[in-house]
Amino acid sequence: MANLKELLIEELQDLLHAEMQLTKALPQMAQAAHNPKLKEAFEKHLAQTETHVERLDKAFEFLGQKSQPKPCRAMAGLVEEGKEVIEEGKQKDPLAADLALITAAQKVEHYEISGYGSARSLARLIEAREVSHLLDHTLGEEEAADFLLTSVAKPLLQEARLAEMGATEADLELVRS
Numbered sequence: 001m002a003n004l005k006e007l008l009i010e011e012l013q014d015l016l017h018a019e020m021q022l023t024k025a026l027p028q029m030a031q032a033a034h035n036p037k038l039k040e041a042f043e044k045h046l047a048q049t050e051t052h053v054e055r056l057d058k059a060f061e062f063l064g065q066k067s068q069p070k071p072c073r074a075m076a077g078l079v080e081e082g083k084e085v086i087e088e089g090k091q092k093d094p095l096a097a098d099l100a101l102i103t104a105a106q107k108v109e110h111y112e113i114s115g116y117g118s119a120r121s122l123a124r125l126i127e128a129r130e131v132s133h134l135l136d137h138t139l140g141e142e143e144a145a146d147f148l149l150t151s152v153a154k155p156l157l158q159e160a161r162l163a164e165m166g167a168t169e170a171d172l173e174l175v176r177s
C-alpha cells in the first residue's frame with residue numbers, strides 16, 4: 001500500500017512540473033498561432049492548466065504531502081520541441097505553421113492524458129477517492145482539449161489540401177466563411 005501511494009505521489013510531482021512548464025509555454029503558443037480559433041484554444045487551455053495546478057495542490061493536501069514538483073524531462077522535451085515549431089513557423093506560411101503548432105500541442109495533451117490516466121488508476125487502487133475525483137476532472141479537460149485541437153485542425157487541413165490542389169485565394173475565402 002505504501003509503495004503505491006509513493007508511486008502516486010511521484011506521478012503527481014511529475015504532473016505538477018509538467019503543468020507548471022505548460023503555464024509558461026502556452027502563452028507563447030497562443031501568441032504564435034495565426035488562426036483565431038487556435039489562439040482561443042490555447043488561451044482556454046492556459047486557464048484550464050492553471051486550474052490543473054490548483055487541483056494537483058489539492059491532491060497533495062488530501063495525501064498529506066507537501067505540493068512539490070519533480071523535474072519532468074518529458075514535458076521539458078515537448079516544450080523544447082514546441083519552441084522549435086514556433087521558431088520554424090516564422091519561415092512557413094501561416095497555415096503550415098498553425099498545423100505544426102497543433103501537432104506539437106497534441107503531443108503535449110497525449111502525454112498529459114497518459115500521466116493523468118495512470119495517476120487516476122493508482123488513486124483508485126489505494127482508494128484515495130477525492131484524489132481520483134480531482135484527477136478524473138483534469139483528465140476529462142485534457143481529453144476535451146485534445147478533441148478541440150482535432151476539430152480546429154480539420155478545416156485547416158482541408159484548406160491546405162485545397163491549396164495544394166490549386167484552389168485560388170477566392171476559393172479558400174469561401175471555405176473559410
Ligand SMILES: [Fe+2]
Nearest residue numbers: 019049052112
Ligand atoms: Fe493540464
